[in-house]
Amino acid sequence: ELKVEQNPLFLSMQEGKNYTIYCNYSTTSDRLYWYRQDPGKSLESLFVLLSNGAVKQEGRLMASLDTKARLSTLHITAAVHDLSATYFCAVASGGGADGLTFGKGTHLIIQP
Amino acid sequence: DSGVTQTPKHLITATGQRVTLRCSPRSGDLSVYWYQQSLDQGLQFLIHYYNGEERAKGNILERFSAQQFPDLHSELNLSSLELGDSALYFCASSSRVDTQYFGPGTRLTVL
Numbered sequence: 001e002l003k004v005e006q007n008p009l010f011l012s013m014q015e016g017k018n019y020t021i022y023c024n025y026s027t028t029s030d031r032l033y034w035y036r037q038d039p040g041k042s043l044e045s046l047f048v049l050l051s052n053g054a055v056k057q058e059g060r061l062m063a064s065l066d067t068k069a070r071l072s073t074l075h076i077t078a079a080v081h082d083l084s085a086t087y088f089c090a091v092a093s094g095g096g097a098d099g100l101t102f103g104k105g106t107h108l109i110i111q112p
Numbered sequence: 113d114s115g116v117t118q119t120p121k122h123l124i125t126a127t128g129q130r131v132t133l134r135c136s137p138r139s140g141d142l143s144v145y146w147y148q149q150s151l152d153q154g155l156q157f158l159i160h161y162y163n164g165e166e167r168a169k170g171n172i173l174e175r176f177s178a179q180q181f182p183d184l185h186s187e188l189n190l191s192s193l194e195l196g197d198s199a200l201y202f203c204a205s206s207s208r209v210d211t212q213y214f215g216p217g218t219r220l221t222v223l
Contacts, residue, residue, distance in 0.1 A: 031210060033211070033212070035214075041216075042114065042202065042214045042215060042216045042217055043202070043204075043214040044114075044214075045211050045212070045213065045214075048210055048211050050210070088155065090155075092210075097160060097162075097167045097168045098157070098160070098168045098170070099145050099147070099157030099158075099159075099160050099168060099170050100145075100147075100155075100157060100212065101157065102154060102155040102156075104154050105154070105155075
């Protein structure tokens with residue numbers, strides 16, 4: 001059974017600081033996804049990582065994938081309040097037919 | 113806006129009842145996935161349909177069923193509802209290009 005673990009599950013940080021969210025998964029996977037969810041809202045796709053060593057950046061967020069270590073990271077640079085949200089990593093298996101297996105999410109609060 | 117639509121936004125019903133949730137995928141997407149989000153279980157994959165055919169089942173209860181119609185919209189049917197079925201239900205759609213785009217969700221409350 002595919003398991004996805006995120007840590008930390010809760011993170012409170014100050015604006016301007018850097019931090020990293022970690023995502024470990026238990027079995028070989030095709031693809032890894034990062035999503036953002038605001039309270040009461042839907043999930044917004046941030047990144048799709050398809051291969052070992054993949055790195056993608058959008059604004060203050062950067063995601064990377066190490067398939068050998070079964071580890072992905074989401075790095076936040078110089079955090080701003082607008083990045084406060086819950087961030088989920090998710091892993092695809094079964095060639096995509098099986099749907100995504102999600103981590104529990106990291107609830108991120110960025111204080112001014 | 114992801115381009116995926118779901119109706120209704122909110123649904124309040126009683127235990128033992130049956131409800132139908134509807135999802136229209138993004139234009140051109142053949143795959144529809146259903147997910148349940150609850151505080152205790154987190155986000156769980158329920159079922160995947162591709163071009164009208166069931167492709168995979170996740171943690172879907174026997175009381176739940178789904179189908180995808182020729183126009184590619186999908187319906188999730190939940191029957192004999194229990195208090196524990198209260199949750200947010202999302203559908204997501206994708207093309208062959210991987211990213212799953214999530215709809216706004218239907219919040220189901222079972223009283």
